[in-house]
Amino acid sequence: MASDTSDRTSRLDGASAPGSGIGLAMLLSLALLSAIAPLATDMYLPGLPRVADDLQASPSSVQLTLTAFMLGLAAGQLLVGPLSDGLGRRRPLIVGTVLLAVAGLGCALAPSIIVLIACRFLQGVTGGIGVVVARAVIADRTSGDRSAKLFSVMMIITSAAPVVAPLLGGALVGPIGWRGVFFVLAGLAAVMLMAVVAFVPETLPAPMPHPIEPRAIGCGIGAVLGNRRYLGYTLTFGIGFGAMFAYISASPFVIQEVMGFSPGMYSVLFAVNAVGIGIAGWTNNRLLRRFRPHALLAAGVAVLSAVGVAMLVVALAVPGVHWLLLVLMFCLTSSFGFTAGNATALALGEVRERAGTGSAVLGSLQFTVGAIVSPLVGIGGEASATPMAIVVFGCTVLAAGSFATTIR
Structure with missing residues (x-):
């Protein structure tokens, strides 16, 4: 038992050493993963009146598209965070970004407000994957001062997203419409997928699997709390x-x-x-x-x-x-x-x-x-x-x- 503990500690130390590597390309990829949530939240807001007109929906129904996204964002993080502790970081990121692109296309092609709400919920769930796993990757590879520095750098990058998103959305809604905004978000998800494949390796120390049954997930949440x-x-x-x-x-x-x-x-x-x-x-x-x-x-x-x-x-x-x-x-x-x-x-x-x-x-x-x-x-x-x-x-x-x- 002591040997196992020593081995696990050694693996953690090695994974968290600054030299184990989070380079600029990897950091920018992680920042993009974190920025997709505020971008997807705010970019289409200037087009909400057009959404109501095109889908013949009430303003309150259109507002539900934002609520559904936020609920999906919270649910996605709670679900995928524990799963990534058992399955690793890379696979959930790849699957999540593929589904994020699909959700963006679904929003762009939605024939009714009900479909748009459902696709926005999926977009929130899959957007939450990038947010939660990006933080976990940094925690896998760094610790202490190095970790705080990287989180600060990500904060600088991602803090621009809420500012850029409504301005960009306002510029896009006119020429390409609200559906075009969602096509753009789907394209960003495709860029994210390429960045993950190219620059984000598996970072979970191995072998450190955690059971992924619902009861075990609940126990994991209880353990951190x-x-x-x-x-x-x-x-x-x-x-x-x-x-x-x-x-x-x-x-x-x-x-x-x-x-x-x-x-x-x-x-x-x-x-x-x-x-x-x-x-x-x-x-x-x-x-x-x-x-x-x-x-x-x-x-x-x-x-x-x-x-x-x-x-x-x-x-x-x-x-x-x-x-x-x-x-x-x-x-x-x-x-x-x-x-x-x-x-x-x-x-x-x-x-x-x-x-x-x-x-x-x-x-x-x-x-x-x-x-x-x-x-x-x-x-x-x-x-x-x-x-x-x-x-x-x-x-x-x-x-x-x-x-x-x-x-x-």
Whole structure:
């Protein structure tokens, strides 16, 4: 038994050494896999009115295409993460990207809203495969500071996707229509497939199979959730994302309805804040040369908490000082650039033997929290920034409490 443990530890150390290799081509391939979800979420949004007209569907039915995608994204991660711990990383990625392309074609050719909703759900499930396995591959090959640096680099790359997607979609809907947007997404899936085949080898340490029966999958999820430090880092990431998603959900109304900015100016401000995430991720990557991921995460959580308190004070005490709230929005999104990469690296570092399962739980929590906070910011109506500030404050307090549980 001791020999087996030693052998397993040796395999893990070898797989996680920086020298074992995540080159630039492989990293870009993994980033593309992670970016497909926000691209598929946002690119077709400018064409929603046309979808309703072409398929003779109600606006609420068309909105279900987005809901179905998000549900599929969460379900796909929970399903494929544990499977990748038993089957390996490469096979699920190849099968998933093939099905992602098929789902994109199905959306493009959908004859009715029911078919479109079903294909969007499949697109979410298969898009979730790339997100969860990309994180697991990095956890397989790296650890510690190296892992945090790569997650920060991926954060820089993928943070551009939510900004580019609606702009690209708006440019494409006119000349090629909403169906053409889905053909483009299917083409991107084909590019992803070629990248996976060419640049992403099998990275799961072998032989380390985990049973893939439903009961064993449940046990695997229970095992990672039973790791106190993993759970603390995961909650820090997921609830911290909730604070940012509260901003994302409320900002169109706050910036345009409350502050009076035009839709064009809103797009500019949204892009600036998204760029802030990338700058923070790049800065975090540089700071990892001198500081450990846990210390940088502590600093990021401290900034996040301070922003949450300040945003609530500004919204309640000086609601007319719009420039100050805009600055706090930028600080909020930028702080996520410090928390996301470090929290992800530290969480998956706690469950290295079940990195796929750990990545799946982390990703599912992220989108579940996002789904919860999105309607909360609208409870108080569209004429005030206070609901957004309250939700952001609550999320930052909970994120700080979650981080506190990771301290030895």
